[in-house]
Amino acid sequence: xxxxxxxxxxxxxxxxxxxxxxxxxxxxxxxxxxxxxxxxxxxxxxxxxxxxxxxxxxxxxxxxxxxxxxxxxxxxxxxxxxxxxxxxxxxxxxxxxxxxxxxxxxxxxxxxxxxxxxxxxxxxxxxxxxxxxxxxxxxxxxxxxxxxxxxxxxxxxxxxxxxxxxxxxxxxxxxxxxxxxxxxxxxxxxxxxxxxxxxxxxxxxxxxxxxxxxxxxxxxxxxxxxxxxxxxxxxxxxxxxxxxxxxxxxxxxxxxxxxxxxxxxxxxxxxxxxxxxxxxxxxxxxxxxxxxxxxxxxxxxxxxxxxxxxxxxxxxxxxxxxxxxxxxxxxxxxxxxxxxxxxxxxxxxxxxxxxxxxxxxxxxxxxxxxxxxxxxxxxxxxxxxxxxxxxxxxxxxxxxxxxxxxxxxxxxxxxxxxxxxxxx
Amino acid sequence: xxxxxxxxxxxxxxxxxxxxxxxxxxxxxxxxxxxxxxxxxxxxxxxxxxxxxxxxxxxxxxxxxxxxxxxxxxxxxxxxxxxxxxxxxxxxxxxxxxxxxxxxxxxxxxxxxxxxxxxxxxxxxxxxxxxxxxxxxxxxxxxxxxxxxx
Numbered sequence: 001x002x003x004x005x006x007x008x009x010x011x012x013x014x015x016x017x018x019x020x021x022x023x024x025x026x027x028x029x030x031x032x033x034x035x036x037x038x039x040x041x042x043x044x045x046x047x048x049x050x051x052x053x054x055x056x057x058x059x060x061x062x063x064x065x066x067x068x069x070x071x072x073x074x075x076x077x078x079x080x081x082x083x084x085x086x087x088x089x090x091x092x093x094x095x096x097x098x099x100x101x102x103x104x105x106x107x108x109x110x111x112x113x114x115x116x117x118x119x120x121x122x123x124x125x126x127x128x129x130x131x132x133x134x135x136x137x138x139x140x141x142x143x144x145x146x147x148x149x150x151x152x153x154x155x156x157x158x159x160x161x162x163x164x165x166x167x168x169x170x171x172x173x174x175x176x177x178x179x180x181x182x183x184x185x186x187x188x189x190x191x192x193x194x195x196x197x198x199x200x201x202x203x204x205x206x207x208x209x210x211x212x213x214x215x216x217x218x219x220x221x222x223x224x225x226x227x228x229x230x231x232x233x234x235x236x237x238x239x240x241x242x243x244x245x246x247x248x249x250x251x252x253x254x255x256x257x258x259x260x261x262x263x264x265x266x267x268x269x270x271x272x273x274x275x276x277x278x279x280x281x282x283x284x285x286x287x288x289x290x291x292x293x294x295x296x297x298x299x300x301x302x303x304x305x306x307x308x309x310x311x312x313x314x315x316x317x318x319x320x321x322x323x324x325x326x327x328x329x330x331x332x333x334x335x336x337x338x339x340x341x342x343x344x345x346x347x348x349x350x351x352x353x354x355x356x357x358x359x360x361x362x363x364x365x366x367x368x369x370x371x372x373x374x375x376x377x378x379x380x381x382x383x384x385x386x387x388x389x390x391x392x393x394x395x396x397x398x399x400x401x402x403x404x405x406x407x408x409x410x411x412x413x414x415x416x417x418x419x420x421x422x423x424x
Numbered sequence: 425x426x427x428x429x430x431x432x433x434x435x436x437x438x439x440x441x442x443x444x445x446x447x448x449x450x451x452x453x454x455x456x457x458x459x460x461x462x463x464x465x466x467x468x469x470x471x472x473x474x475x476x477x478x479x480x481x482x483x484x485x486x487x488x489x490x491x492x493x494x495x496x497x498x499x500x501x502x503x504x505x506x507x508x509x510x511x512x513x514x515x516x517x518x519x520x521x522x523x524x525x526x527x528x529x530x531x532x533x534x535x536x537x538x539x540x541x542x543x544x545x546x547x548x549x550x551x552x553x554x555x556x557x558x559x560x561x562x563x564x565x566x567x568x569x570x571x572x573x574x
Contacts, residue, residue, distance in 0.1 A: 420427070
């Protein structure tokens, strides 16, 4: 079954979109076309984003929030306009709830570190518990290990079902009166699973716990309304949503941001400084010490404009259609086991799999020789791999520019891989 | 890209049936090395007797390149004098770090010359060196503990 015979519902006008992404027209060594199936790792950038970065540096470059001159005013306006764009894109009730970081890891570490220093209601100590899940990216595991080790608290986690969903059977025991934080991914970067954030957030709030969501894979793929999500803090990164590297976002409810102490100390995060002590600016500036990633924020604004013009509901429908098609085709490959939900239900567009008799590095090496870019390894989710008894996997992931023909190329590439390694 | 250069028959043969695999006694040092970017792992034991590498045993999980290179390592170094084994180790590391520009000496590296092609693939050099770095570490520990008990 290929797309020539079966039209897929929900696909975007991919050819028109692909024309915006110069890199997709690149020829690789040996004049091979690029088949890029690694967008969960990082997405490509449309010309509009590249132009925004370039124009910022060419025409408006200045530091922000401190220069009185015209360029400073222009740079500041562009930087803050991007904050407005992010706020609107994710449904933040206030622009002041949008903090720019360098990436999602920094956003999550910002939360875990400031919680370690918090006093009062948010203080974490002996006997308190932090709950995460077994499907987290290392960036949503390690900061909480550090926090609980430093504070004498206990780290606990939701296990996974064989299908790759959260095992919620012990939720009443896991989320209890000792729970101070529940931090989990919205969409798994390895299994593709979409988690029921609202339900878990409700249970966490019943016991007074904070809810932190790693939305790195969700914001690029799904329409997002943080106000409706039920979370207190949401982290994501720009480079996975057709934006530049070096820019991430932490959204937090105003009351929570107000209660958290500052993160890094330095310029722009203060109200006033004397030699003995300082007072601090309000959020978001309280958490943005030093010169921020200005051009990157402007580029992120352009990325959001780009995705908004297409419409996130349509982006999500495309992702869903391509993922469903890929799951169907991958099931036809003998010796291939999908790790994670096998049907495109409550599922994002990352598909990790094993190919019997061929190590993921070798799979990705053969695919690379055909111009097909996938990820091989543990995808910074070692515990989730361990849960499924594997050390590593091969992952194909899709985005708004992915075509069904690229999925077909992957399937053909896997057949060639099997022939090369002489596995049935 | 030259896949045949990377995946020589010798490498695929060692991958399918690794030599000297499994963990054995006696041993003087055991190390566990991982490639943090991909998760490849090897547990490797070294037994020294006097100035001889009398056994190398291992339990490895990883790609064809890392598995095969550990197998070749055991073939090459078991029974060698430690000094000679260190010399072969150095030649193999030089080959792998030579970006494919070094002509390997078959008299010294034997099946190890099959990895000359892998040296052209920067992402795979670490795979090829995993077992070798583990051996270096384990042998240094084995020699140190032997000296301490002397």
